[in-house]
Amino acid sequence: MNAPDTALHVREQLYRDMHPHHLTPLWEVLHALVPQRPATPCVPALWKYDEVRPFLMRAGEAITAEEAVRRVLILENPALRGQSCITQSLYAGLQLILPGEVAPSHRHTQSALRFIVEGSGAYTAVDGERTTMKPGDFIITPSWTWHDHGSEADGPVVWLDGLDIPMLRFFDAGFAENDTARSQQVTRSEGSSFARYGHNMAPVRHDAPFGATSPIFSYPYERSREALDTLERGAPLDPWEGVKLRYVNPQTGGSPMPTIATFLQKLPAGFRGQGWRQTDGAVYSVVEGTGSVDIECGEQRWSFAFGPRDHFVVPSWHTARLRSDAGCVLFSFSDRPVHAALSIHKEERLS
Amino acid sequence: MNAPDTALHVREQLYRDMHPHHLTPLWEVLHALVPQRPATPCVPALWKYDEVRPFLMRAGEAITAEEAVRRVLILENPALRGQSCITQSLYAGLQLILPGEVAPSHRHTQSALRFIVEGSGAYTAVDGERTTMKPGDFIITPSWTWHDHGSEADGPVVWLDGLDIPMLRFFDAGFAENDTARSQQVTRSEGSSFARYGHNMAPVRHDAPFGATSPIFSYPYERSREALDTLERGAPLDPWEGVKLRYVNPQTGGSPMPTIATFLQKLPAGFRGQGWRQTDGAVYSVVEGTGSVDIECGEQRWSFAFGPRDHFVVPSWHTARLRSDAGCVLFSFSDRPVHAALSIHKEERLS
Amino acid sequence: MNAPDTALHVREQLYRDMHPHHLTPLWEVLHALVPQRPATPCVPALWKYDEVRPFLMRAGEAITAEEAVRRVLILENPALRGQSCITQSLYAGLQLILPGEVAPSHRHTQSALRFIVEGSGAYTAVDGERTTMKPGDFIITPSWTWHDHGSEADGPVVWLDGLDIPMLRFFDAGFAENDTARSQQVTRSEGSSFARYGHNMAPVRHDAPFGATSPIFSYPYERSREALDTLERGAPLDPWEGVKLRYVNPQTGGSPMPTIATFLQKLPAGFRGQGWRQTDGAVYSVVEGTGSVDIECGEQRWSFAFGPRDHFVVPSWHTARLRSDAGCVLFSFSDRPVHAALSIHKEERLS
């Protein structure tokens, strides 16, 4: 047996001997552990609403009202099947609630966002205050607050659920509790949270009702849309992202939730976006109009055409280019605030 | 000469000898330097608008359009005449601008607030954006930003000027500059600052255009008033201050200016407030309705009945009680953010 | 086929049909996704140094000087073999460097800590400044700073490597670069970073050389040990953790790195600690003395006796009880700052 073989043999023997001691050689894996650039296992994906909706409706039949709280179709990243996540750190799903249904009250440390996709008249109650849902509304369920929901609509209501479930699983910090009451007592009139904190004013006795999460838990679409339109008239177009606003926690100026940032952007008719990439993977929900996104990573290419209520994901460090002939409005969310808190956020804008 | 005399003599001789060396004995003044509780030289005062207005109009005649920028009647604290201040740290004045007048553009490190008291149709331009004034609007001139104003109204317009002039004089940090242009170029459409930052959203490329000062430099009364009304319906009444909101810098959740906090409050009809005192002296401008304030400090008592457009000041550590039979709305400002930054703010609420 | 069967059949058919569309039913997995309390896959584990050391020495023979940078035995959590992590978010390994070896310069976004376990005379150079290693020293390699190391010792030097590798892999934010130069230029004298920031003073022109990471990248054991001893004399004993100090970033008062907190604690002779649990799993390195830790989670129990240079891990939400007859000093690190930044940290102290 010649020298190289011996060296090889020596190493393999070492591996075998130390394996039972829970020891592993770094030199065999270093390259994978410390990559030159992010090599996410996630892949881009598109969920066409007209393909997803029939399954939602079938779920409406298959899942009883009693189980309504769970009637969600998880948008699973094609490369991460079985892990219930759309990026490594984020969960996304489409939830259906039918007329008359009521989902019991519970709470958990996971932060949740709801973005209303279809239908009006359902409601969610957070910490004793109800909010009626309308398409395009962005609603927060702050960490560890009691919440339930139900529907007084006359048709199906569908919303996008975005949660930090994989993140809390990764950090082993998930807690949950079911309420003894089926649905919680309503203690405040609808809109009172917004009244307190939504008008660039705040109660003098400052209380941060939801800790690091925005005291406004409902951002109505009509207001956000108005902001977008006025900004479009008043400001130069961003060559990469069109007209883009981030939702703000008015108590801090930061993101609405400590783990998730949310955005609303408008691509004017004829927009031809330049490419950019960032370390935070983002999930998009198409609110209005049509457009397309070209995504590339190394040698790989993806191209998605999207319309209203479609959803798609752009993974970390994938270059995306947005286009729209007719113009469109996009809602999106990502884990950017965590990247910022950890000082690991990186972004690259190509021209 | 007996012993006490000698001791006295020794001291006086010492004082005389060291005086030329810029030395002074602490033991003669310690008590005054470190009081048991705040002993402000300021006194409470009330300025009835029907008394002040005639002087403003006479100033309108006495002061030419060329001098319009200076056509302000300073509300001087009666105990601090000649010092151009309403409390030791704050300046307040009432400014009149007449139809067609234009005040030239300038900037200074002093932060300024304008609270519109009478008339519509005047405008102020800040950093290239114009804002049209309406009664009750709260407008900011951020530190070191170019600003000018003028009037296209058909009648007189009067607003309250609130500045930190005495503070910057005390800290020797005042700088000012006159623009070469008579009035600045308008570069952004009216309302674009509000569009960017006023809807609990913010541009993705975050820029803090005015540093520590709110990027919203105009808080329209109609929105603030709406917030107040909704809060009144949705929240319990504060026994001391009725329904009170503070204006917020949406980028920080803090005060609109680093040196000045501003507030809007409503006393519902029949309100009988309990007494409170705080270290920050406050200046009030009555927006709507009528009421009264009882103020006490030690043995002294003051009682003011107020109506629309009246102004009054409550000095530091004076106990105030607000009352209103018909209900009223009050705007107020103080240097509370400085007290907070210096960790010297103290408040006491009596019951 | 009876009703239940039908229902079951309907669901399974639905699953089959939507699977190709990257859709998964939440109702089948909800319980696992939102657990009542953290259910970490990690398990407690102990690495006895006298068992690990022989493998390190064999690695010293198997791995050439050229590969020295990689001569690390990863301490792999027994329940997470093949994932190169000791908790889900943290990496730990023991690195050996032999006399005369030099590891080439590189940098990466992963933050690294070195805690010196055995031997003196090796050095690490960070951003142009060298630090000589002594047992007990805590040394930081800030994110994205050039670093290399070598040894001028006459015997083997071993240190504990602690990194946030799994965290950056999870967030897809890892970047790395190799230096063109074999080892970097030394531009500052040893100890100059400590001189600048280590004495509760800082240069007037404040610069945060390493961003969110501590400008002190070497915390000598002699100083930390002295702090521990003085504190032991001056302060009451903590019934749970004995005498425990956290290392501080003097520019912020926070943790030395944005992703990792580090601690040094002393258990006095005869210490019988009470149990506590927290969401952040912690890795321990025994510096001096002997002791034991009893760990429990649900029905499971672990009990480890430890001595100098042993290492052990306490996973999230496992109750730990520390004991020591002879007294001991423990170094430890965890991802607590991330739990804090995400507002998900929870701790429970039993009595």
Add this chain to the structure above:
Amino acid sequence: MNAPDTALHVREQLYRDMHPHHLTPLWEVLHALVPQRPATPCVPALWKYDEVRPFLMRAGEAITAEEAVRRVLILENPALRGQSCITQSLYAGLQLILPGEVAPSHRHTQSALRFIVEGSGAYTAVDGERTTMKPGDFIITPSWTWHDHGSEADGPVVWLDGLDIPMLRFFDAGFAENDTARSQQVTRSEGSSFARYGHNMAPVRHDAPFGATSPIFSYPYERSREALDTLERGAPLDPWEGVKLRYVNPQTGGSPMPTIATFLQKLPAGFRGQGWRQTDGAVYSVVEGTGSVDIECGEQRWSFAFGPRDHFVVPSWHTARLRSDAGCVLFSFSDRPVHAALSIHKEERLS
């Protein structure tokens, strides 16, 4: 009477009429209120220790031990006689304590610093912990903490008192209280605060004992001096200030007190500093060596030669140039943190 006279007359009549209503015309004072640049009333001044010391000793005879707490000679700015301040916002005085004297315990919201000028063996007790004074030590009396002092020295001990007395007077926020006990109970061993927070470590159960003020209330000269020397060797010389360090609150990285920043700097032998000016006026205490400072403001010039224990003040926006043939060490303090908190700090460095 011609037109101008009339105009003049009209204005004067207006002034007379409105004066009783506490109204003053801005247009007569605007220029003074909003200056082009800071126009401080303070002037530079020097206090030679050999001139001041005899007065201190005479005060030692004139002021009984019972009054010892007040035995301070205030360094009054020559342009602000009778106001007990050295700049508009800061107070400075030299305090003498004689062997065996004890000053009773009290507390106040004013923050105080002591910088030991002459003698060893006196002590101050803060919040139950005693600190023995040595020349060059910088000691803090945090706002609203009980403190007393006394002397077990065999000779006189003199220190510089620096307080924010004028600032709290200006903001009407001064509170004070005398202890019922003559001197407070000693509850912690000397040095335990430093042990807890002085070594770039902190107790795990973080408590901020003094709020916004540094938990280290004594910064020993030997450590600060060592930092200065090491920095001098390790870093390039600053052409304006030589080698200069600021004292740090290790819990925040900011200034030791919210109202006062403190500095220690070394001018190496042969140093010829360039000129700089800043909005915060600074008070200097010469610790070692000799040097000179040239100060200018507009047309005015001052030149001071200084030696050990001399004190001098450089007012706001005065250009200062420091020089030293033999080399020297200077301690200084200013209200810079307030300028920073109010976003009004400005600095200009000439070359």
